[in-house]
Amino acid sequence: MPTTNGGANSAVGAVNYATEYGRELSQMFPYVLNFGALYNTENNGRFRWVNAKTIEIPSISTTGRVDADRDTVALAQRNYDNKWETKTLTNERKWSTLVHPMDIDQTNMVASIANITQVFNEEQKFPEMDAYLISRLYALWTTSIAGDSAHGAYTGKTANTTALDKNSILGVFDQMMLNMDNARVPANGRILYVTHEVNVILKEAEKISRSLDVSSGPNAIDRRVNRLDQVEIIGVPSTLMKTAYDFTSGWEPAASASQINMFLVHPSAVITPVSYTFSQLDAPSAMSEGKWTYYEESFEDAFILNKKADALQFNVTSGGGTDTDTDTDTSTDTE
Numbered sequence: 001m002p003t004t005n006g007g008a009n010s011a012v013g014a015v016n017y018a019t020e021y022g023r024e025l026s027q028m029f030p031y032v033l034n035f036g037a038l039y040n041t042e043n044n045g046r047f048r049w050v051n052a053k054t055i056e057i058p059s060i061s062t063t064g065r066v067d068a069d070r071d072t073v074a075l076a077q078r079n080y081d082n083k084w085e086t087k088t089l090t091n092e093r094k095w096s097t098l099v100h101p102m103d104i105d106q107t108n109m110v111a112s113i114a115n116i117t118q119v120f121n122e123e124q125k126f127p128e129m130d131a132y133l134i135s136r137l138y139a140l141w142t143t144s145i146a147g148d149s150a151h152g153a154y155t156g157k158t159a160n161t162t163a164l165d166k167n168s169i170l171g172v173f174d175q176m177m178l179n180m181d182n183a184r185v186p187a188n189g190r191i192l193y194v195t196h197e198v199n200v201i202l203k204e205a206e207k208i209s210r211s212l213d214v215s216s217g218p219n220a221i222d223r224r225v226n227r228l229d230q231v232e233i234i235g236v237p238s239t240l241m242k243t244a245y246d247f248t249s250g251w252e253p254a255a256s257a258s259q260i261n262m263f264l265v266h267p268s269a270v271i272t273p274v275s276y277t278f279s280q281l282d283a284p285s286a287m288s289e290g291k292w293t294y295y296e297e298s299f300e301d302a303f304i305l306n307k308k309a310d311a312l313q314f315n316v317t318s319g320g321g322t323d324t325d326t327d328t329d330t331s332t333d334t335e
Contacts, residue, residue, distance in 0.1 A: 034236045043271040056084035089301040096295040128251040130240045136302045159314035166204045176264045176313035183310030193263040195238040262315040269311035275299040
């Protein structure tokens with residue numbers, strides 16, 4: 001991007017008045033919602049609102065079958081039960097800004113509300129939503145839920161803490177898959193979120209098989225690992241894969257946070273309700289001292305369905321570091 005003009009307008013926090021700037025900001029590597037599939041889960045249409053901050057999710061249980069008797073008629077009775085799983089939203093967030101009309105004109109529209117909110121979404125709001133989702137799910141997954149086991153009560157789970165390297169990573173993945181298989185989690189639709197560092201290890205994993213497509217030319221080899229045992233793999237920046245964050249202003253990893261290296265999940269186990277959204281741009285007025293005023297607010301949250309807690313699996317490194325080994329093995333194997 002062009003350098004900032006000198007003079008009074010080069011002070012820290014001042015808007016850059018360089019009129020030669022183009023109308024579009026050229027921000028490098030804009031963020032997107034890495035956990036978009038979980039924010040778009042099918043469960044978001046399967047609950048009812050009790051009030052502005054509370055939802056109820058239906059939970060049905062039944063008895064099992066019994067032996068039939070051809071000679072008598074059994075007493076009819078109800079063999080199912082319906083309860084409501086209650087969840088209370090707590091995540092209420094807002095953001096606002098003032099924009100002086102002269103700032104818009106003198107930056108050749110660079111400081112327009114459209115550009116400002118685009119940068120806010122890509123660099124602040126979206127990554128914050130990702131950070132909140134992963135840390136919220138981890139906190140819920142590791143916390144015991146009291147109540148009736150038939151309707152999803154469970155003891156808080158414990159993450160796998162095996163150090164990941166090219167020799168161990170597939171074993172950890174296989175154990176996660178086995179845990180889900182034994183809990184009767186559907187095989188189709190599982191997603192594996194990994195840090196980019198772990199994605200590198202997957203490329204070098206022992207015993208992983210690849211198929212090379214040379215149809216694009218003899219010099220074109222795609223080394224990406226996009227699926228493993230029919231599980232979609234999505235790489236996520238390590239800063240957005242922490243167990244805890246500080247959301248006082250924006251988001252940042254908490255000092256006590258651990259690094260989440262791998263997160264295997266079936267989206268059917270997650271629900272991400274939104275109670276309220278509001279955004280509005282007001283024209284300059286006496287109350288705003290002649291400035292445009294933008295304000296937005298939302299009330300949203302993320303939850304695990306109690307009966308489907310086994311559809312989440314984590315590999316974590318305690319203490320905030322990433323306990324992975326990406327060293328290249330230079331030894332020569334002989335057969």
